[in-house]
Amino acid sequence: MNVLFCVGKSYFPIYPSIVRRLEALGAHVTCLMYDQARDKQNIVRAIGGAAVYITAVAPADREVIDAAPGLKYILKTGTGLDNVDIEYATEKGILVSNAPGENAMSVAELAIGLMVAISRQIPQLDRQTKEGTWFHSNGFELNGKTLGIIGFGTIGQKIAKIAGAFGMHRIAYGAYRDDDAAARLNTRFVTLDQVLSDSDYLMISTALRKTNYHLIDAEALKKMKPSAFLINISRGALTDEQALFQALRKKAIGGAALDVFEQEPPEEPLPCLDNLITTPHIGGTTEESVERVAQVTIDNIRRFMHGEPLNHLANGNELKKAHHI
Known part of the structure; x- marks a missing residue:
């Protein structure tokens, strides 16, 4: 064969x-x-x-x-x-x-790592410290913040479980509803508008379909808190990257952490922004x-x-x- x-x-x-x-x-x-x-x-x-x-x-x-x-x-x-x-x-x-499910824990752990990294500016401070700049920066705690999860399948549920250990409030949105898992993980299902407006951290962990291409577009970004962080560990095409980069340049949201991109590797250099951290699609590996x-x-x-x-x-x-x- x-x-x-x-x-x-x-x-x-x-x-x-x-x-x-x-x-x-x-x-x-x-x-x-x-x-x-x-x-x-x-x-x-x-x-x-x-x-x-x-x-x-x-x-x-x-x-x-x-x-x-x-x-x-x-x-x-x-x-x-x-x-x-x-x-x-x-x-x-x-x-x-x-x-x-075989790589779900790997993706979930990276998702949490990206949340911590963007909250405390770890990549930026690492670079500055190695360059000889001793600069203190106040970051944000995860404890007490609201994590919105778009896509509550195996990966989304594992993210919710780990986030619970940080004392985060958890809400979720998605076509697939596992109410038993949500109850077990103290997670509440909400509408798309609610998950956009109420989240301090918005996690994209849903599968890419024709119906959710560029789900996070310019209009969706406008509904997010100015302090909110967007994390995408699913598929790049779920986010309108140009709209996101424009929002980050204007500081319309707090920041973003991306492990995935619409074109991989990206066809053009990614913007060098202090409120953006990136990894080369390593979530499941x-x-x-x-x-x-x-x-x-x-x-x-x-x-x-x-x-x-x-x-x-x-x-x-x-x-x-x-x-x-």
């Missing part, structure tokens, strides 16, 4: 081990590294004979799928499936799975989470090869409906 593995940057340290484990199952693995896979035509050329396609952020769109007439299974090494055309894969009878995702991926390929039920199948019901199984 031929497998095309588009290796995301976080898998560079362990991808040889993943390949060895797949080969031990009897798979023949072709690897495209991150920089190679950024050119979609390299994927199109490499995927022709593949039955299985493993991707982190590389596209699995109509063009890629059509280039692989024997493709049967797409695995996403992560949670978000915005780079996979699930509808077209389903139409073609192709299974799609991901690894939800720790040594522990990468290994967990790798294990789910390998186990699902083993299951696929032996005709066993797959874990975290993203389009199982849709496939049954589409093909009257």
Whole structure:
């Protein structure tokens, strides 16, 4: 069985081990590294004979799928499936799975770290201190502040749990409502306008969909407190970056911390603003989470090869409906 593995940057340290484990199952693995896979035509050329396609952020769109007439299974090494055309894969009878929850703690811990970092200006003060400037700056405590969470799934719930240890009030907004989890985590569901206006820290942790593209736009930013901080650890396209940068320049909000961007890496240099801190989409990538995702991926390929039920199948019901199984 031929497998095309588009290796995301976080898998560079362990991808040889993943390949060895797949080969031990009897798979023949072709690897495209991150920089190679950024050119979609390299994927199109490499995927022709593949039955299985493993991707982190590389596209699995109509063009890629059509280039692989024997493709049967797409695995996403992560949670978000915005780079996979699930509808077209389903139409073609192709299974799609991901690894939800396996990197949730990694993302949640970074989210809290970014809140602390932007509150206390840690990156800026670190740089200044190393440059010989001994400058004291009053920051803000998390204790007693209101954390608004847009997206209350696995990651949002873990963020809420950790935030509780800081003594934060928690409110949430999202299409998915887990009222039992909200009650357990002392979190209250509110409207979008309320989460924008009432939050001292606004955390974006929802999946990207066509319906929430640029959810945080210029109008949404105007509804936030002038002292509020925005943290995005989900997908860059949920925020209108140019509107956000303009708000930060005007100090219309307190600051922002971004781990994700609409184009990755960003096509233009990011603005050097004291109220903006950034990281290169590292939320879900720790040594522990990468290994967990790798294990789910390998186990699902083993299951696929032996005709066993797959874990975290993203389009199982849709496939049954589409093909009257």
